Amino acid sequence: MAKKILLFVSGNIGQEAEEYICPDGTVVQGGLTNEAPVKYLLKTYPNVQELICVVTPEAKNAYQELKKRLNMVATGLSYVEVPFQESMSIEQCLPGIMENIKQNDEILLETTGGFRNAVMYMMLLSRLLLYVDSPIVQAVYSRRPAPGKQGSIEDVSKIIRLFDLINGMQELSSFGSVRTLRQYYGQAPEDARIASFLESMEQLNESILLCRVKQISENLKNFQTSLIELKNCSDPIMQALLPAFRKKFNGKLKTIDLIRWYLESDMLPQALTLYTEKIPERILGKNRPLETREGQSPWRVKPEHAYRDEATDELLENVFMLSWKSQKINPYQTEKSHGKYKQDWYPWTLKHLKKLLPNEQYDVNCSMEKLHQILCDYLYIKALRNLTNHASETVDSFKKEQEEYLCEQGYPALNDVTLPQVKKIMFKALARLSTIR
Structure with a gap:
């Protein structure tokens, strides 16, 4: 790591030395355009090791004179001359500058001199330096003095940092x-x-x-x-x-707006997690698609599910399990607990939703078709979230009957789904929920 001054050399020469007041209140003298601001930087940062000087053919003499004057006030400096012609493109110039700057070098910019559009090059360089982790410690500009007055060295670091x-x-x-x-x-x-x-x-x-x-x-x-x-x-x-x-x-x-932003910004893990954990609040509740009837006790989360929000737990443990709890539906014709995971009942709830809802516990505040689609969206997106959180898992960990049922509803197979398809599915799911009060 080294401190280096970067400047575009101005071709002006032969001016008498003038005084410039510095940001710290001290005074330096300079006759060349770059002279006073570089002297200020050398005085403020005595451990500067190198000057990287972009020099046009017209500025050759001024460059030699500048080195002579700077060597009178500082010793041990090395100079790197980067040749440049105004007919060159910026792409031709930048490699010669950047090859002399290493990662973590600290850069001091002198922005006064140079050709007509040198300031645009400086702006681009400030972005490149940020990218290669070479911080700009300070940037300065010299203001020529009015007759009989002192000039000034301006600290323009804040402008660069903007x-x-x-x-x-x-x-x-x-x-x-x-x-x-x-x-x-x-x-x-x-x-x-x-x-x-x-x-x-x-x-x-x-x-x-x-x-x-x-x-x-x-x-x-x-x-x-x-x-x-x-x-x-x-x-x-x-x-x-x-x-x-x-x-x-x-x-x-709101939650839906944040999920949409995550999707638009390709922050898929955040979008999947937030949808899975917070969208149940948009499905269950007052004036939601599913509303608990008056007089019914609120859902209580079991201690082993304390990591869940109440709405998420109720959706997974009660709503999706209605087929298991109902006497109307018994797809396995066995005892309810006979060797089956509770998730095996989810597709049966979706298949027989019209038989199961509304019931003594829930009123339905939208069409059954829309409720069915919302619940399918949730189940599919939850499966996607589980698969992305556990990269070693495959669709085998997602129950076969759920997979088959959701594919019948038009959802892609989980092992084959693409990122654009995931985003499209989630945007559609959010649009359906956005129409709910």
């Missing part, structure tokens, strides 16, 4: 990651609203990826609250970027 903020919001929108935003704001952002937002996003992702089901609802609520409060943060750039992020959720953030 690209990190923009990239961070893009990373968040596309992948749900706050890694770059953490690097930009640090582990303890000064604005409490920004700190709360980053922490809530991290906690939500963690609870979903690690299947901490009991924490998902609380973390989702915290994220919703922090996203609303973020619009009052003190960072005007964040405020400007926030509406585009909120638009991902149509201005709101």
